[in-house]
Amino acid sequence: MRIACADKNEEVLPPLVIAEEQTDMTHTETPPLCYLRTQRRIWGLTQKELARFMGINSRTQLSRVENSKRAPTIRSALACQVLFGIPPAALFPHLFDTVEDRVIRDVYERHEALSDTTSPKGLRKRELFALALARATINGNANDT
Amino acid sequence: MTEHTPRNLVLAVQLFHRGFAYVLFEGPESPFDWGTKEIKQRDKNTGTLVEAKRLIDRYRPEVLVIGEMDGKATPRTSRIRKLYRMLVHLAAAEYVDVHRCSRSEVRACFAAVGARTKQEIAKAIARQIPAFAHRLPRPRREWMGADSRQSLFDAVALALTYYGRGIPSPYADEVAS
Numbered sequence: 425m426r427i428a429c430a431d432k433n434e435e436v437l438p439p440l441v442i443a444e445e446q447t448d449m450t451h452t453e454t455p456p457l458c459y460l461r462t463q464r465r466i467w468g469l470t471q472k473e474l475a476r477f478m479g480i481n482s483r484t485q486l487s488r489v490e491n492s493k494r495a496p497t498i499r500s501a502l503a504c505q506v507l508f509g510i511p512p513a514a515l516f517p518h519l520f521d522t523v524e525d526r527v528i529r530d531v532y533e534r535h536e537a538l539s540d541t542t543s544p545k546g547l548r549k550r551e552l553f554a555l556a557l558a559r560a561t562i563n564g565n566a567n568d569t
Numbered sequence: 570m571t572e573h574t575p576r577n578l579v580l581a582v583q584l585f586h587r588g589f590a591y592v593l594f595e596g597p598e599s600p601f602d603w604g605t606k607e608i609k610q611r612d613k614n615t616g617t618l619v620e621a622k623r624l625i626d627r628y629r630p631e632v633l634v635i636g637e638m639d640g641k642a643t644p645r646t647s648r649i650r651k652l653y654r655m656l657v658h659l660a661a662a663e664y665v666d667v668h669r670c671s672r673s674e675v676r677a678c679f680a681a682v683g684a685r686t687k688q689e690i691a692k693a694i695a696r697q698i699p700a701f702a703h704r705l706p707r708p709r710r711e712w713m714g715a716d717s718r719q720s721l722f723d724a725v726a727l728a729l730t731y732y733g734r735g736i737p738s739p740y741a742d743e744v745a746s
Binding site for chain 1: 602
């Protein structure tokens with residue numbers, strides 16, 4: 425992914441636009457990626473057992489999370505990290521991408537809006553935004569290769 | 570940010586008389602999904618094809634690996650042979666590459682680890698991929714029917730044989746660019 429921060433007039437890059445259109449997880453052409461079901465089956469857990477670990481009441485709800493029809497709660501995602509030792513970003517990569525796309529879009533806009541700032545607070549924020557954009561670029565390049 | 574969809578998925582299918590076993594791999598040691606489907610309806614071929622299409626629609630694999638059915642030495646019923654042909658047509662219609670692995674090729678692939686029989690191959694797979702270890706079927710006696718879990722290991726063996734060929738992904742260039 426390429427993110428340009430220098431020119432104010434530069435258009436928002438296509439990947440961000442495409443990502444926004446695909447935020448509805450139930451209507452993507454290719455299935456959203458989720459490794460929860462894979463991990464559960466690798467370790468021989470039943471849906472009922474995993475649902476209990478994740479603090480989910482029913483198998484149906486877990487099934488929706490496994491099939492990316494529903495996002496897990498932060499408690500459930502952290503429970504998965506405790507159980508499998510895999511961070512939520514790796515366990516629910518599609519969900520992470522969706523969130524990252526939205527946040528980076530906002531960050532980019534705020535970064536541009538603060539381009540003329542001279543206040544220490546504004547400069548500090550801009551530094552944070554630049555770091556976030558750089559991280560997103562590095563992550564994007566790593567995923568591309 | 571890139572779209573995280575399963576890439577380079579390889580789907581291996583092993584048919585048996587009650588249905589089929591399937592396994593999807595992201596890489597030689599990374600199974601993504603697997604299972605057996607028993608088809609209970611009268612027309613098993615149609616039911617199998619419907620389930621296979623559902624799998625392909627769901628995961629969009631790049632490659633379908635099936636057993637080689639052309640050899641005369643392959644004891645399969647005409648229904649299963651026909652079903653393999655139908656699967657090949659289905660894969661072609663869905664733009665999925667089809668690779669066939671003969672039984673001798675599978676045996677040659679696992680001969681390196683000293684596995685010759687189906688049971689030995691299943692044990693070798695369980696050692697290599699712990700995800701399947703707890704699904705290992707019990708040793709089959711002469712009076713016992715075929716265990717559907719054995720078909721799952723047969724499907725895994727097909728996929729690993731395919732990976733052993735070292736064929737690059739048909740879309741490797743597109744992914745790289």
